[in-house]
Amino acid sequence: MKEPIEFKLSGDRAFSEREKAINQLYNRRYFGEVVNGKLFLSLIEAAYLMERGKIKVLDGGKELSFEELFELGRKKDDQFDIKYLVYKDLRDRGYIVKSALKFGSHFRVYRRGMDEHSQWLIWVVPENLRFSANDITARVRVAHGVRKNMVMAVVDEDNDVVYYKIEWVKF
Template sequence: MIHELQLKGYGEIEKEKLFLKSFESLYLLYSDKLILRKGKKQINFDDLLSVCQKNDSETLTKFLIYRDLKTRGYVVKDGFGFGSDFRVYERGQFGEKGAKFLIFGLNEGQQEKMGTLQKKIEQITQMGKEPVIAVIERRGEVIYYKINRMNFYENKTGLEELSQL
């Protein structure tokens, strides 16, 4: 069972045990593919979400993106830095090729500095991956935006004109 889950992209195996990320556990619990117990008490989705949010305030955002991508048929793994939340593999490519997309999530209305965004995009494209922003709307719907490198150039003539105002 452990190896079947790993082949489907869930968790990481260490010493014959499968370790799941919080968003993976939440997804499996949400989709009735996992039962969690603490002693004799069964832990439900809301209980686990509450515990996970104490450790990571972005847990719900990550879960919503993860759930959306999984229902679309993608294999999704945890991101590996550069501000990315997830690595996403093309359908049928998991285990054969590296991830094609690196996705980072934002909640609607959340602000991100342009310099920070530019740096993330630069690092992701240098790795040969496609950067994608996943925006969570207030209703929980996820909208994806593929983004490209961007450059900001100082317009000295424009600045001189502004200083004369």
């Protein structure tokens, strides 16, 4: 087994300056984003890669366990658990998953490489969430405006994920 790539915790992200990280994780699998020669991962991406033994994350020289990193994610985002489940499910299915905060959703999803536009915007919700029709309408409008499909990922109490595509219907 290959030695995990070392990342350092920085706020709500982890980063590595190692060229190996950029080559193996970004150039080949599209994890994170490269800024000024450093690969930055969200905590969800870092947790996913850590769970698979691909990286280790240090906080001030101390190596974090998966549980410690996950708990940090929970402290920063009360929906970290369900977002992680959806992220993991999509990545395990072979999709490329990136943040979609600027589109008012949680993730944007690519079928193949980053050479093409993402196809879907994913809004992650627990099954017991109460929301209005306006919540859905606003997200569908944004998705339509950027030529993407709006998908609601509903996570039930058993941590199963069901995906619902939401779209305009014209009569």
